[in-house]
Every structure is written in structure tokens, then in C-alpha cells.
Amino acid sequence: MRVLLVDDEEELVSTLAERLAMRGIETAWVTDYRSALALVEKEQFDIALLDVRLPEMNGLELKRLIEAKRPGMKFIFLTGHGSEEDFKACSAESGQEYYLIKPVQIEVVMAKLNEIFRP
Amino acid sequence: MISILGSANTLGLFFFGSMSASMSHEIKNALAIINEHAGLLDDLVRLSEKGKPLSTDRLKSLSANIGRQVQRADNIVGRLNRFAHSARQPVITTDTKEIFEFTAALVDRLASMNSVTITVGMDVEVPMQVRPFVLENLLWVCLKTMFSMISGPHSIEFKAKKKDSDVAIIIQFDEGVPVEMIGVHAAQEGQPLLIALRAVMSPDVQNNSITLTMPRKFEE
Structure with missing residues (x-):
């Protein structure tokens, strides 16, 4: 399973990538939408974990652009909303199937990844 | 005059909401980073218990990162608090x-x-x-x-x-x-x-x- 992590908080995304790698997940991380698009152009990923609030372009718009390049790729949104209820009430992205509320425990991320790729 | 004040108050409420949402997202980001650093510390300790040497330089770096994010969150909370009080500040x-x-x-x-x-x-x-x-x-x-x-x-x-x-x-x-x-x-x-x-x-x-x-x- 190859996972692309996109969040403008470099310390967050690099540390999460390291912890996922410790658990056998192959990851790459970037901090802006341009780098994310350039990377999916060159490399194959099974899933992208996208911050909802990215500079210049939100996570949902980025998802649409990535989907156009890589149909079939899966997405999980990371959001800084106060709770799942707030996220659903306030976000256009709330219709998405998979999302996680920051701060998120690694076991929850792993469970979500396994849920998506359950055989 | 009442409707003008009412409109100004409504704008004030939107302003207050926008700033509070933005700053609380920033705090969430700082907490999320602290959470990842703390989790990584935990991961490294578990690995050391299985025999992998624990680098003191790595520990120092993680500790410094956590301290920096705590300071960042504290600055945001300070700003949020000042902003909250300013809403009822007179001329x-x-x-x-x-x-x-x-x-x-x-x-x-x-x-x-x-x-x-x-x-x-x-x-x-x-x-x-x-x-x-x-x-x-x-x-x-x-x-x-x-x-x-x-x-x-x-x-x-x-x-x-x-x-x-x-x-x-x-x-x-x-x-x-x-x-x-x-x-x-x-x-x-x-x-x-x-x-x-x-x-x-x-x-x-x-x-x-x-x-x-x-x-x-x-x-x-």
C-alpha cells in the first residue's frame, strides 16, 4: 500500500509519514498542492491523506484534480474541525466517505487504511 | 440607527466567528503536531525495548519540537484571548x-x-x-x-x-x-x-x- 500525505504543516506530515513507515506503510509527503500534483504525475499511490485546508487550494479541489489523473485512487481527509459533528455541519467535504479529525491517533489512521483496503 | 447597530453587530459576530475558527484550527494543528511527536517518542521507546538503540540526539530534537509547538499554541491562545476581550472593549x-x-x-x-x-x-x-x-x-x-x-x-x-x-x-x-x-x-x-x-x-x-x-x- 502506497500512501501520499499532503498537509502544509511539515512537522505533522513528516512525523506521521515516519510513524506509518514504522508500521510497514510506504509513504511520501508534500506540503502544497502543486507538489502533490507533480508527485502523482510521476508516481503511483493507492491512497492520499489530504488536509482539508491547504494553502491556495482546499483538499476537496485537490482530490478532484488527483482523481482526474489517477482514477480509482482513494482519499482520506484530515480536518482541524472541533468534532465530527462540526465537520459535518460546516464542511462541503462532509459528504466524503473517509475523514479524520486532528489530532488523530496512529491506531485510528491504521484502522482507516485497513478499512479501505480490506480484501 | 438601531438597524445600523444591528448590522454592525452581525458583521462583528461573523468577524468573531471567522477569527475564532481560524485560530482554533491553528491550535488544532499545533496539538496534532505535539500528538505526532509524542507518538513518535512512544514508538521509539517501544523499539528500544525490543533492542534498537535510542538516540539521545533524536530525543532532544523531539523534545525541542514539542516545546516549540507548545509555545506556538500558547501564542495563539494569547491572541485569541486578547481578541475575545477586545470585542467588548470601549472607545x-x-x-x-x-x-x-x-x-x-x-x-x-x-x-x-x-x-x-x-x-x-x-x-x-x-x-x-x-x-x-x-x-x-x-x-x-x-x-x-x-x-x-x-x-x-x-x-x-x-x-x-x-x-x-x-x-x-x-x-x-x-x-x-x-x-x-x-x-x-x-x-x-x-x-x-x-x-x-x-x-x-x-x-x-x-x-x-x-x-x-x-x-x-x-x-x-
């Missing part, structure tokens, strides 16, 4: 530079999300009597109108100068910003605030700026 005499610096700090994340850099360019003090929250609200209306009309990196400079018994607050944009459109929309949305501040908004297309002219002395 005070203050230096406009202080209001500009606080507004720039408040909107820092939202500005950077839109690739906008805000600076304060003032060498001399320009004191004025004002309800800081109302002026900050009006500056926010101008900024968010700008954010909705631009793409790509831009910069803004806040300046102020005395002009007889008034103060002229200048929002200086760089090239390529639709100053007239921003002026029209911001004046329309911010009308109750302009009335509350007894201010006039004048876009200057040639100089890429918007000037807010208002009395330096507040009179009921």
Missing part, C-alpha cells in the same frame, strides 16, 4: 500601528492560505480614539474581499497618517489587485462599520490603495 486612545499589527497577527494564517503577505509600514505614531474591534472588523472586510478576488502571491501594507483632524488609514496593495472592485464590495459589506467609525472609504486605482478616512477623536 480607547491607541496607536493605529498597534491595531494594524494585531489585525495582521489575527489574519496571518488566512492571509498565508491565500498567499498574501501583510506588513505594517509606519515610522511615526498616529494615535486615534476608536473601538479597536470595529476598526479591525473593517480591515478584515477589506482583506477577505481581497482574498476572494485574487489568485497567486500578493502583498499588502497597512499605513496611517494624520490628515487635519482625521486619520487616513491606507491599505496599500501590490500590482495586479482589483482595487476598485475590492473598494466597491468592501464598502457595501462594511457600510455599517463605516457609519459606526464615521469613516469614508476611497479606492485609489492609480496608487493601488484604499484609504479609510475617519476622525482621530471619537465623539458620541
Whole structure:
């Protein structure tokens, strides 16, 4: 399973990538939408974990652009909303199937990844 | 007059909501980073229990990172607290530079999300009597109108100068910003605030700026 992590908080995304790698997940991380698009152009990923609030372009718009390049790729949104209820009430992205509320425990991320790729 | 005050209060509520949401997201980000560093520490300890040597340099670096994020979160909470108190602050005499610096700090994340850099360019003090929250609200209306009309990196400079018994607050944009459109929309949305501040908004297309002219002395 190859996972692309996109969040403008470099310390967050690099540390999460390291912890996922410790658990056998192959990851790459970037901090802006341009780098994310350039990377999916060159490399194959099974899933992208996208911050909802990215500079210049939100996570949902980025998802649409990535989907156009890589149909079939899966997405999980990371959001800084106060709770799942707030996220659903306030976000256009709330219709998405998979999302996680920051701060998120690694076991929850792993469970979500396994849920998506359950055989 | 009641409806103008009501509209100003509604704008104030939107302003308060936008700033609170932005700052709470920033705090969440700092907490999320602390959470990852703490989790990584835990992972490293577990690995050391299985025989992998634990690097003291790595521990020091993680500890420093956590400390830095705690400081960051504390700064945001301090700003949020000051902002919350300012909502019920009466008319005070203050230096406009202080209001500009606080507004720039408040909107820092939202500005950077839109690739906008805000600076304060003032060498001399320009004191004025004002309800800081109302002026900050009006500056926010101008900024968010700008954010909705631009793409790509831009910069803004806040300046102020005395002009007889008034103060002229200048929002200086760089090239390529639709100053007239921003002026029209911001004046329309911010009308109750302009009335509350007894201010006039004048876009200057040639100089890429918007000037807010208002009395330096507040009179009921």
C-alpha cells in the first residue's frame, strides 16, 4: 500500500509519514498542492491523506484534480474541525466517505487504511 | 440607527466567528503536531525495548519540537484571548500601528492560505480614539474581499497618517489587485462599520490603495 500525505504543516506530515513507515506503510509527503500534483504525475499511490485546508487550494479541489489523473485512487481527509459533528455541519467535504479529525491517533489512521483496503 | 447597530453587530459576530475558527484550527494543528511527536517518542521507546538503540540526539530534537509547538499554541491562545476581550472593549486612545499589527497577527494564517503577505509600514505614531474591534472588523472586510478576488502571491501594507483632524488609514496593495472592485464590495459589506467609525472609504486605482478616512477623536 502506497500512501501520499499532503498537509502544509511539515512537522505533522513528516512525523506521521515516519510513524506509518514504522508500521510497514510506504509513504511520501508534500506540503502544497502543486507538489502533490507533480508527485502523482510521476508516481503511483493507492491512497492520499489530504488536509482539508491547504494553502491556495482546499483538499476537496485537490482530490478532484488527483482523481482526474489517477482514477480509482482513494482519499482520506484530515480536518482541524472541533468534532465530527462540526465537520459535518460546516464542511462541503462532509459528504466524503473517509475523514479524520486532528489530532488523530496512529491506531485510528491504521484502522482507516485497513478499512479501505480490506480484501 | 438601531438597524445600523444591528448590522454592525452581525458583521462583528461573523468577524468573531471567522477569527475564532481560524485560530482554533491553528491550535488544532499545533496539538496534532505535539500528538505526532509524542507518538513518535512512544514508538521509539517501544523499539528500544525490543533492542534498537535510542538516540539521545533524536530525543532532544523531539523534545525541542514539542516545546516549540507548545509555545506556538500558547501564542495563539494569547491572541485569541486578547481578541475575545477586545470585542467588548470601549472607545480607547491607541496607536493605529498597534491595531494594524494585531489585525495582521489575527489574519496571518488566512492571509498565508491565500498567499498574501501583510506588513505594517509606519515610522511615526498616529494615535486615534476608536473601538479597536470595529476598526479591525473593517480591515478584515477589506482583506477577505481581497482574498476572494485574487489568485497567486500578493502583498499588502497597512499605513496611517494624520490628515487635519482625521486619520487616513491606507491599505496599500501590490500590482495586479482589483482595487476598485475590492473598494466597491468592501464598502457595501462594511457600510455599517463605516457609519459606526464615521469613516469614508476611497479606492485609489492609480496608487493601488484604499484609504479609510475617519476622525482621530471619537465623539458620541
